[in-house]
Amino acid sequence: MQVEVPEYTVAEDVGVDPSRTALIIVDMQNDFVRPEGALPIEDAAATIGAIGRLHDFAREHAMPIFYTQDSHYAGDREFALWGEHCTVGTPGWQVVDELAPDAGAGDVVFRKDRYDGFFGTNLETTLRQSGIDTLIICGTVANICVLYTAASAAIRWYHVILPIDAVSAVNEFDLQLTIRQVGWLFRGTITRSGALRASPDAGIQHPGALDK
Numbered sequence: 001m002q003v004e005v006p007e008y009t010v011a012e013d014v015g016v017d018p019s020r021t022a023l024i025i026v027d028m029q030n031d032f033v034r035p036e037g038a039l040p041i042e043d044a045a046a047t048i049g050a051i052g053r054l055h056d057f058a059r060e061h062a063m064p065i066f067y068t069q070d071s072h073y074a075g076d077r078e079f080a081l082w083g084e085h086c087t088v089g090t091p092g093w094q095v096v097d098e099l100a101p102d103a104g105a106g107d108v109v110f111r112k113d114r115y116d117g118f119f120g121t122n123l124e125t126t127l128r129q130s131g132i133d134t135l136i137i138c139g140t141v142a143n144i145c146v147l148y149t150a151a152s153a154a155i156r157w158y159h160v161i162l163p164i165d166a167v168s169a170v171n172e173f174d175l176q177l178t179i180r181q182v183g184w185l186f187r188g189t190i191t192r193s194g195a196l197r198a199s200p201d202a203g204i205q206h207p208g209a210l211d212k
Contacts, residue, residue: 005176008183011191014161015199018061022132023054026117026139026146027070028099031085031092033140038085038092043168044140048098050166050193051138055099061198064108064130066123067101068139068149069093071111078113117149124156136161136196142169142178150182160188163196 028051031037033044058065070086071093072078079085086093088111094100101107110121118124127135135158137150146167150160162182169175182188 003173006180006184008179008190010164011189012195013197014189014191014195015197015202016134016136016161017200017202018063018198019200020132021134021136022064022066022127022130023058023136024117024138024149025051025055025065025067025095025099026137026149027068027086027141028096028139029070029086029092030094030096032070033096034092039082041140041168041170047138047140047166047168048096050163051099053193054136054138054163054166054196057193057196057198058136059105064106064132065101066126067095067107067109068117068121068123068145069095069109069111070145071113076113115145115148116152117145118152118156127158132158134159134161136163138163138166138193140168141174142167143174147178147181150178150186150188154182154186154188160186161191161196162188163191163193165192 031039032041055065071088072086073088101109110117110123112121135153137146137160139146153160160182164179179190183190
């Protein structure tokens with residue numbers, strides 16, 4: 001069966017106000033990114049460069065950089081679904097070296113044990129205290145932790161920006177599903193990592209009428 005992907009716009013120039021925008025890097029951990037990991041995503045390593053560009057952009061403009069880190073302990077119920085992965089303290093649990101968080105520079109890591117980066121963490125409190133209303137979300141896996149974190153952000157009325165070259169999925173269908181949901185249902189901005197620019201006058205983009 002073939003499924004036609006509805007058209008969507010990829011914005012080529014996206015201005016963000018650095019004082020109101022944060023970068024969220026989702027689950028770029030060895031178990032997902034490395035081929036020898038417990039749950040390797042084939043295209044995840046190819047996104048490291050794009051995520052690195054986003055990281056450098058955020059750092060250059062003093063934007064907060066937040067990480068989600070999938071974190072499990074022995075006997076976690078999720079192991080029945082996916083097998084053992086991202087067990088706290090193991091090499092597979094660590095964020096890949098190329099994107100490792102720097103606590104000295106203010107990076108904050110939120111450990112989570114489910115798909116949603118807001119669930120069971122103080123991510124929302126941290127964002128509210130920082131005056132953030134716009135989130136650039138990237139990482140893996142597109143239709144799981146990236147999508148559910150983006151969804152949770154959107155229902156809290158954060159504006160979501162999704163750089164599609166900085167997101168990886170198990171297959172193309174899952175990637176396109178994620179892009180469709182973020183752009184259409186959540187009224188987010190679909191773009192690429194190189195299209196972002198700092199614009200202090202940029203404000204949160206409110207959704208208009210639904211596209212058909």
